[in-house]
Amino acid sequence: MILISLSGFAQEAFHNFGNAQIHSTGQIGFHIDVxxxxxxxxxxxKTGFYNDNSLTVSGSNEPVFYDLxxxxxxxxxLEIGVGIANFQEFINGRVITDRDQKSVSLDYINDAPYLGENDDRYVDGYATLNxxxxxxxxxxxxxRLRPIKIESEAAGNGSRAAYFFENPNTPNFFADSFDTDMYEDLLFGISIFEFWDLDGNKETRVTLTWDSNSNIPTLVEDVQDLRVVGxxxxxxxxxxxxxxxxxxxVNEGEISSKGIIPDDYEILTFGSSDRLLDGDLEVFTAVSPNGDGMNDTFKIQGLSNFPDNELFIYNRWGVxxxxxxxxxxxxxFAGISEGRATVSQKSELPEGTYYYVLNIVGTKDRAGYFYINR
Known part of the structure; x- marks a missing residue:
């Protein structure tokens, strides 16, 4: 049963107490609250919400629309969550959810796509994905539309996100503050202009976006020195x-993190790591393992400052x-094989050019060549 309450002759709200359904060939447009x-x-x-003013969706049960x-x-x-099962289009206005109630969100179900988003049309609050x-x-x-992206591995567990154009030191919707002077050694500075809240328990790379109001030049001159921080x-x-x-x-772009579990972090934003410059590490590109005490091994000076690293060495065939x-x-490394693939373990590697890849956690990989001379 569907009841519509009346005030005089004006309809105030579509109020559903029973079991309502919009069939496959059906369309309904709401010009009043639901x-x-x-x-x-x-x-x-298909369902539409149309009004030159504002409309509200409330009640005790979340409605799920097919096309919206x-x-x-x-x-x-939205005073309760609203689900979308197939497709959603923004034409005018934002979707507002209460940032104090994460459970109230616009829910994209079954990878429901959307279009029409821009700086005037987006979810102002939380959106959820399954x-x-x-x-x-x-x-x-x-x-300001400020998307945050996740990968497919994290898409199926009800991941939830919202964007906050606020200083992390003085957030309006969190019990704690997030001191931007408290950061680990590999960082140099933290954005004081904005942050995202991303919830999810599956590992994913996260992509953040910025625009001119993000004030990226206050962090870095070169976006290669920018980092995702949590x-x-x-x-x-x-x-x-x-x-x-x-x-x-520095005026517009996007950056992706390494794989993270979002639930390990309260919020995410931008940071800088411009302390790690080329001069911090010196790679010696000649190795002559002949026991004379000079260049007997492959040396990278400065790695003591970056103990969370991993080195990979390949021969000219990529082994x-x-x-x-x-x-x-x-x-x-003194020119001795570890026994990968076709190269026997503990055997001396022949003279020639070799390729190294150095991974330091939190930074982009460094790579280059060196020569073994016997």
Missing amino acids: INDGEFDNNVG EIDVKEDLI GNLDFSFPVGDDF WSKELRKWVNLGNTSVFGD LVFQKKAYHENQN
Whole structure:
């Protein structure tokens, strides 16, 4: 049963107490508020919200719409969650959710796509995903669309995200503050202009976006020195989550982290790691393991400052001949194979050119060539 309450002759709200359904050929446009206290989650038709002012969705049960069109100039306000099972389009207005109640969100189900988002049309609050594909959350704040992206591995567990155009030191919707002077050694500075809240218990790379209002030049001159950072729940400080790819310039772009579990971090934002310059490490590109005490091993000076590293060495055919975690000057590679693939273990490697890849946690890989001369 569907009841519509009346005030005089004006309809105030569509109030569902029973079992409502929009069939596959059906379409319904709501020009009034929707209150759902019944079953309204088996829809297979098209639903639209239309108003020159604002509309509200409330009640005790979350409605789930198949195709959803939002054309509400003064915003669609969600007091309960709303699900989308197939497709959603932004035409006018934002979708507003209460940032104090994470459970109230716009929920994208079964990888439901969307279009029409921009700086005036987005989810101002929390959006949630259940699916199997990479996903970009259409979230923003203060009339700014600022998406955050996750990979498919994290898409199926109800990952949830929101963007906050706020100083992490003085957040409005969190019990704690996130001191931007508290960060680990590999970092140099933390953004004081914005952050994201991302929830999820599956590992994923996370991609953050920035625009001119992000004030990236206050952190770095070169976006290659930019890092994704997270406030660690365990350590109670900002930690470096890496820069596996970065595109754009200081005015607009995006950056991806290494693989992380979002639930390990209260919030995410941008940081800089411009202490790690080329001059911090010196790679010796000649190895002559003849026992004369000169260049007998492959040396990388400065690695004592970066103990969380791993070194890979390949021959000219791309065969891995050496691998070592926490490589340092007292455990140098002396031209002896570790027994990878077709190269016998403990055998001397022949003269020639070799290729190294050095991974330091929280930074982009460094790579280059060196020569073994016997």
